[in-house]
Amino acid sequence: MKIIIHGGFFSESGTNQEVKHAKQEALKQIVQQGYDYLQTHTATETVVYTVSLLENNELFNAGTGSQIQSDGCIRLSASLMDGRTLKFSGIINVEEVKNPILIAQKLQAAEDKVLSGKGAQQYARENGFDYYNPETPQRRQEYETKLNDSIRLGTVGCVALDADGNLAAATSTGGKGFEMPGRVSDSATVAGNYANGVAAISCTGVGEDIVSGGVATKIVTRVSDGMTLQQATEKTLTEMKPFDGFVGIIGLTAAGDIYYADTHPYMVWASYDENIKVFS
Numbered sequence: 140m141k142i143i144i145h146g147g148f149f150s151e152s153g154t155n156q157e158v159k160h161a162k163q164e165a166l167k168q169i170v171q172q173g174y175d176y177l178q179t180h181t182a183t184e185t186v187v188y189t190v191s192l193l194e195n196n197e198l199f200n201a202g203t204g205s206q207i208q209s210d211g212c213i214r215l216s217a218s219l220m221d222g223r224t225l226k227f228s229g230i231i232n233v234e235e236v237k238n239p240i241l242i243a244q245k246l247q248a249a250e251d252k253v254l255s256g257k258g259a260q261q262y263a264r265e266n267g268f269d270y271y272n273p274e275t276p277q278r279r280q281e282y283e284t285k286l287n288d289s290i291r292l293g294t295v296g297c298v299a300l301d302a303d304g305n306l307a308a309a310t311s312t313g314g315k316g317f318e319m320p321g322r323v324s325d326s327a328t329v330a331g332n333y334a335n336g337v338a339a340i341s342c343t344g345v346g347e348d349i350v351s352g353g354v355a356t357k358i359v360t361r362v363s364d365g366m367t368l369q370q371a372t373e374k375t376l377t378e379m380k381p382f383d384g385f386v387g388i389i390g391l392t393a394a395g396d397i398y399y400a401d402t403h404p405y406m407v408w409a410s411y412d413e414n415i416k417v418f419s
């Protein structure tokens with residue numbers, strides 16, 4: 140059994156050691172909780188549970204504490220890929236909910252598995268997801284004072300391998316920060332979040348680059364076709380060089396291989412197989 144989580148990139152890392160430390164501590168605690176949960180739950184249940192914990196922690200740009208978009212609203216996106224059933228479900232740009240990953244989980248059983256905007260919100264309300272404002276004073280202040288910063292990333296994700304050898308991936312985001320209303324993140328696409336019986340990947344970074352690189356699904360396909368996780372990841376990242384793609388990935392295979400890579404420094408992530416390891 141293995142689990143890896145990420146807390147996205149954090150541009151503050153160069154200057155704000157306190158934030159970096161707080162994020163590392165939070166990841167350490169959450170990866171432990173996720174690993175404990177995995178003892179008695181499937182990989183799919185575990186990635187949902189673990190991402191919901193990350194969404195509830197306001198340090199990260201997902202769920203509570205998400206970035207505010209250019210028009211002052213918060214829109215959340217999340218997706219779940221079950222590597223056993225090979226079903227993908229997701230929610231794109233939903234407003235005023237607490238845990239978008241739980242809505243994505245609910246959609247696994249629906250006929251229409253990826254919903255966006257108002258329709259997504261209506262589905263959420265009909266299925267018992269009550270009104271919730273994910274804004275924090277910190278994000279409002281950042282929105283008001285840092286309007287000119289170009290990159291403010293911090294998506295969360297989780298990949299897990301359960302006792303039965305099944306894999307799953309879940310990813311959740313408030314977006315890249317200050318985007319146009321209507322902009323679609325990679326996090327609720329198969330470019331940003333994908334798993335099958337062989338490998339599971341969750342991405343963070345600039346959604347446009349991740350979609351252009353077809354990252355998660357490409358890596359998983361390459362591993363399925365015989366490459367190692369490392370080879371598949373490196374090749375996929377090399378293919379993003381011509382457009383200076385900005386991406387970070389966490390990956391896990393059914394054989395228990397773990398790999399992590401980023402094109403730019405400062406992705407925070409943590410893994411738990413026999414011991415907790417926290418990285419950035």
Ligand code: ASP
Pocket residue numbers: 147148200291292293294312313314315323324325326342343344345346347349
């Ligand atoms: N990938 C996310 C997006 O572009 C942002 C992030 O990873 O922080 O919406």
